[in-house]
Amino acid sequence: MKTEYNQQQKQDYGGANPIEVRDTETYQKEYIQGFVDKWDDLIGWDSRAQSEHTFFIDALKERGAKKVLDVATGTGFHSIRLIQHGFEVTSADGSPHMLAKAFENARRYDIVLRTVNADWRWLNRDVHDEYDAIICLGNSFTHLFSERDRRKALAEFYAALRHNGVLILDQRNYDAILDRGFSSKHTYYYCGENVKAEPEYVDDGLARFRYEFADDNSVYHLNMFPLRKDYTRRLMYEVGFQRIKTFGDFQETYHQEEQDFFIHIAEKMYIEDEDEDEQ
Numbered sequence: 001m002k003t004e005y006n007q008q009q010k011q012d013y014g015g016a017n018p019i020e021v022r023d024t025e026t027y028q029k030e031y032i033q034g035f036v037d038k039w040d041d042l043i044g045w046d047s048r049a050q051s052e053h054t055f056f057i058d059a060l061k062e063r064g065a066k067k068v069l070d071v072a073t074g075t076g077f078h079s080i081r082l083i084q085h086g087f088e089v090t091s092a093d094g095s096p097h098m099l100a101k102a103f104e105n106a107r108r109y110d111i112v113l114r115t116v117n118a119d120w121r122w123l124n125r126d127v128h129d130e131y132d133a134i135i136c137l138g139n140s141f142t143h144l145f146s147e148r149d150r151r152k153a154l155a156e157f158y159a160a161l162r163h164n165g166v167l168i169l170d171q172r173n174y175d176a177i178l179d180r181g182f183s184s185k186h187t188y189y190y191c192g193e194n195v196k197a198e199p200e201y202v203d204d205g206l207a208r209f210r211y212e213f214a215d216d217n218s219v220y221h222l223n224m225f226p227l228r229k230d231y232t233r234r235l236m237y238e239v240g241f242q243r244i245k246t247f248g249d250f251q252e253t254y255h256q257e258e259q260d261f262f263i264h265i266a267e268k269m270y271i272e273d274e275d276e277d278e279q
């Protein structure tokens, strides 16, 4: 029999029907210790490092970024990689369980992470510095369930960047899932071996993913808001970002339907006469 929990804790949607739970705080209930402990199996550090290669490192270096705020640290994959490549990194996350795991992971590489427990919606209450770059990776922004929260989070990111800073934010290709249903079963780059990740329920306001781990048959879920690519880009422009370049699975040129992930690189710097519709 499949277990919906491990010995430590069970994901608890407060007795409600999970597909009716669509609020921004839900991530706090979902990233319980058991799931956090499994997260590194899910993302598979080695395969992830291989598939993204030096994309983020190059993108940051090209833009002269040194001081980086990782707002969705999770278990620390990007924070640790960037520190290893000479960046000065602050690691923030709204989940204390995730931050503790990231700290523990970093110790294995002789790195002491500078961590801040902060929700994006009031990021500047807890983070008092200016950064060359903010990264929000691993399909994290999808956890915000209202447009108000998305706008507020983006405005907080914008405010924590220096005048010509850059935001790098990625998302799953929800357009493909919404438009073609569950038929789009890719091997998500994000997925380690022995983990099955698939959409269990999708409508315009919810993508509920199911994660099954082969080693102990444990099952966890994430409720996420299915962001359409152009909607995310529009919100970024509306909060003030001036130039947004969107990559599909790390490529500049791509077929929208075939991509698993989009990566938006949004620049704050004002450029006279810049055209808005760059992809």
Ligand SMILES: C[S@@+](CC[C@H](N)C(=O)[O-])C[C@H]1O[C@@H](n2cnc3c(N)ncnc32)[C@H](O)[C@@H]1O
Residues within 6 Å of the ligand: 024, 027, 031, 043, 071, 072, 073, 074, 075, 076, 077, 093, 094, 095, 098, 118, 119, 120, 121, 136, 137, 138, 139, 140, 143, 144
């Ligand atoms: C899908 S995980 C990705 C973690 C990591 N970036 C990775 O790629 O492995 C999403 C992370 O975003 C964090 N998160 C979600 N909503 C948040 C919010 N409103 N404020 C701060 N952190 C949030 C979660 O706690 C979680 O660590």
